[in-house]
Every structure is written in C-alpha cells, then in structure tokens.
Amino acid sequence: MGLFVGLDVGTQSVKLVAYDPDARQIVATAGQPLDLAAGDDGSREQRADWWVDAVRVCFSRIDPAVRARVVAIGVSGQQHGFVPLDRSGSVLAPAKLWNDTSTTAECDEIMDAVGGPARCIELAGNPILAGYTASKLPWTRKHRSQAYARMATILLPHDYINYWLTGELWMEHGDASGTGWLDVRRRDWSPEMLAATDPDRDLRECLPPLVPADHLAKIRPALADELGLPHSVRVSAGGGDNMMAAIGTGNVVPGVLSMSLGTSGTIFTYADRAVVDDQGRWAAFCDSTGGWLPLICTMNCTVATESVARLCGFSTRDGDALLANTRPGADGLLMLPFLNGERTPDLPHGRGSLFGMTATNLSRANLYRAAMEGAMYSLKYGYDGLVDAGLRFEAVRLTGGGSQSAVWRQMAADMFGLPVDVPEQAEGAAFGAALQAMWAVERASGGDADLSALAAAHVQPDPRLSAQPHAEATSAYQAHYQRFLTHLDAIRPLYAD
Numbered sequence: 001m002g003l004f005v006g007l008d009v010g011t012q013s014v015k016l017v018a019y020d021p022d023a024r025q026i027v028a029t030a031g032q033p034l035d036l037a038a039g040d041d042g043s044r045e046q047r048a049d050w051w052v053d054a055v056r057v058c059f060s061r062i063d064p065a066v067r068a069r070v071v072a073i074g075v076s077g078q079q080h081g082f083v084p085l086d087r088s089g090s091v092l093a094p095a096k097l098w099n100d101t102s103t104t105a106e107c108d109e110i111m112d113a114v115g116g117p118a119r120c121i122e123l124a125g126n127p128i129l130a131g132y133t134a135s136k137l138p139w140t141r142k143h144r145s146q147a148y149a150r151m152a153t154i155l156l157p158h159d160y161i162n163y164w165l166t167g168e169l170w171m172e173h174g175d176a177s178g179t180g181w182l183d184v185r186r187r188d189w190s191p192e193m194l195a196a197t198d199p200d201r202d203l204r205e206c207l208p209p210l211v212p213a214d215h216l217a218k219i220r221p222a223l224a225d226e227l228g229l230p231h232s233v234r235v236s237a238g239g240g241d242n243m244m245a246a247i248g249t250g251n252v253v254p255g256v257l258s259m260s261l262g263t264s265g266t267i268f269t270y271a272d273r274a275v276v277d278d279q280g281r282w283a284a285f286c287d288s289t290g291g292w293l294p295l296i297c298t299m300n301c302t303v304a305t306e307s308v309a310r311l312c313g314f315s316t317r318d319g320d321a322l323l324a325n326t327r328p329g330a331d332g333l334l335m336l337p338f339l340n341g342e343r344t345p346d347l348p349h350g351r352g353s354l355f356g357m358t359a360t361n362l363s364r365a366n367l368y369r370a371a372m373e374g375a376m377y378s379l380k381y382g383y384d385g386l387v388d389a390g391l392r393f394e395a396v397r398l399t400g401g402g403s404q405s406a407v408w409r410q411m412a413a414d415m416f417g418l419p420v421d422v423p424e425q426a427e428g429a430a431f432g433a434a435l436q437a438m439w440a441v442e443r444a445s446g447g448d449a450d451l452s453a454l455a456a457a458h459v460q461p462d463p464r465l466s467a468q469p470h471a472e473a474t475s476a477y478q479a480h481y482q483r484f485l486t487h488l489d490a491i492r493p494l495y496a497d
C-alpha cells in the first residue's frame, strides 16, 4: 500500500513519522528543534520559514528508499498562529503563536465590539481568549501597519505548510475553529465576529476556502523532486495538533478522553455535535474528521517542567530518576505554574508562584515535582468543568512528550482517578496526521473508509506504558488539588488585568 507521512509542526520541534499500514509499523521518524522568539510583553513568535526549513531537515534525515514509497502526507500544526501573506503568497511578518499573551487588549476589544464574551459564544461558540488568532489581526494593524496594509491571505501554521507543499490555499474546520471567527455550530465563518475584528474590511476575502476533512491536493512537482518524493504524493487537509492527536490516539468516537503533555497541556474528546459551554469553560472546537472536539488547553505544561529542569541543570528526559523518592504533594511545595500567563484557569496576565516552602522541603526534586503537579492541577481544573457539564470518561489516552515519563503517567492516573493508556505510536499528532492522509486516500480511491474504524485498527496501546490509579494517591491528590484551588483564589486579584 505504500507509506503515509505525518508531519507535526509543534511549538518546540517539527516531527515526522512514516507509517507502513500493512506492517502496522512506523518505519522512520525524524525531528528538528525550533527556535522561539519570546518578548517581555508576552509575545511568542516564530518565522514560517523556520518551520519549512525544519520540515526539509526532517525529510533529509529519512532514507531515500523510504521517501520513494510515500503515498500521501498529512500535516498537523500548533493551533492559533497567525500567518499573514501578501498577494504573491509571501509571508509578511513573524507568526504570533498560540501562547502569545501580548494581544489581550485586542481580545477584549473584539469581545466588546459584539457585546461581550457571552455574545461571542452565542455567535461562534467561543469567547476570544488570549492566544486565539482573531486578536492578532488588530494587533498587527496597530503594530505592523505595513504588513496589515499588504495582507491578502490569513493562514494558520499547518495551512502554511500545506500551501508550501501544494501551492494551494485552504483551511479545514478543526484548526479554523481556533481562530475565534468560525461559528462552530454552523461550521462556517461568523460575519459578526469577522466585522468585530476588522470593521474596515471584509475579512472573508483574506480567508481561504474551508474544505472537508477528506480533502486531497497534489504535491508541487518541483518540491517533490527536492524532497525525494514521488510526484504522485497527495497532501490531506491536515489539522491543528490536538485535532490530529485525537485521531492518533483513537479519539474519533464519543467517550474517550485524550491528554497531551507538550509545551501546552490539553485534554479533549470527540463529539458528534457541537459541544458549546455558555460559560466558555472549554474551547468548543470542531475536529478534523467532520466532527467536534471540546478541548481544554493550558499554556504552561512542559513550559513549567522545562524551566525548572533548566534552572537545576538537568534534562526533563532524566527527570524521572530525580523523582524516585518524592511523594504526591511534593512535601507541601505547591507551584502555580502560570509562567507566561494562562488560559486555563483564565489568567492571561498571571505569573508563576511557589507556595509552602520550608527549610526542609526545598529540593530540586520537590521543585520539579511541584512543576509537574501544578501543570496537572491546571488540567484538572479544566476537566472538572467538562465533568460538571455531564461528560464522563473511563480512561485517558496520553500523548505528547510528557507521556514518556512514567512518573507523569502515574500522576495522570492518580490525579484523574482513571486508567491511563499510551499508544505505541508516541507522536500522537504526527501519527494522526498520517492516518488522516491514509483515510483520505482510501476515500478518494472509491472506498467509504470509516476513520473511527481505521483509528481503532491502527492505534495500539503499549501495555508497558499503561498506569492504573492507586486509591491512596487519588485521595491524597484530592486534598492537594483543594490547596491549589485555594491558592488560585488567593492570587486571582493580583493578576486581574
């Protein structure tokens, strides 16, 4: 059948997997780190050509014989990034990313223009939170007026890689719902949200067509030659990294909970209808299979653990060994890890805090554990909203870099009181992108392939990486989590605006 490549343009790196569906095996992987330009004003930016260069490097690391067998490529990307293009398709400015908190004033301006967050939810399903694409446009109009004046097209990070691969412009509903402009119930742009973002021009002219999830386009022949790929290679619709991780963790049927521990922490679940919260406690996104994906996102997951590891001079990959003698609750050390502001809980101007230090508990190991626990408490805070709304789950499918840590897997099981599975294919987003490409090719060749059946057949849990909740630890975490909530209430007024 040939090979299907999944590319994931994450915040920290680009990852490539080449999947052989006949052998049910990932036959090649490659990765290339990405830089991040960070400003004191909360800005977080990357250049689109960094992504392209990293994709080129990934392909160059794959055996030419493997590249020659590729049938199709699916692209996954960090959500919400703003990539403005001019008429000729050239990028006009660095991409402001999902974790850029410098545009909170613009979030408020857009929401005020339609009558507040509740009205945004009525119109489109979501308020405009820090990081969502919409707020980056008025910011660009104010601070990069030349780029704004020449802007002809708006893309998201994975759309840009699709454009580079094929020369075609499109968006699909999953990633598009993270702009804040898509009415997720109707799966179409909200004219009111677009007008509130820019009253002076019709933004629909800048947005490429929305395509269905099984869309396929041809690779540019010259690029295929350069990358050592056959001219016959097709590129699927792709999607946001969480949408692709949903496919790559088999979350294409209701009732499954996926959790990704990467730069961001996310939890999400497939739904066959729009699941909108009138209080906006979760992101009411579409998925990239034709369904929906209610999602919780925190901005400081491995951001917190990486920061502590860097400070203490070790790699997070060696972190588990350091944690060997630590216990739930980190001997009383509590971190609220909102290092660059936070989306869940909604504290865009927040900063990190450390509580409960004593002369005896302040060790590297407890500090690292407190960062991990703090990142998980934020996710638990979001999860409680989903449970409050009546959603129920029986297990967690874990993915993202943090899923490689046995301590984190056990912590997830204990804190959520649910069994944890980790798919064999550790790069859930890249693998999901490869599966989407395979599904689209099967449909294009006349089959009526069902993506949930396909994911069930190809996503295999790795029994060595599963974790079961321990009742004693679950009840200990309940008490520690209450402490997190108390301290959260205490710091809220400090970061109100």
Ligand SMILES: Nc1ncnc2c1ncn2[C@@H]1O[C@H](COP(=O)(O)OP(=O)(O)O)[C@@H](O)[C@H]1O
Binding pocket: 010, 011, 012, 013, 261, 262, 263, 264, 302, 303, 305, 306, 316, 317, 318, 319, 320, 399, 400, 401, 402, 403, 404, 405
């Ligand atoms: N064994 C491990 N223990 C803890 N954290 C890990 C481990 N392996 C990788 N990570 C973390 O995973 C993160 C990268 O995750 P990834 O999902 O690739 O991020 P992104 O998609 O945001 O670029 C790194 O910050 C790293 O600290």
Ligand SMILES: O=C(CO)[C@@H](O)[C@H](O)COP(=O)(O)O
Binding pocket: 009, 010, 011, 012, 077, 078, 079, 080, 098, 099, 131, 178, 240, 241, 242, 262, 263, 264, 265, 266, 283, 297
């Ligand atoms: O903003 C969100 C989801 O809404 C983030 O989940 C981004 O999509 C970034 O993902 P990672 O690079 O952390 O995987």
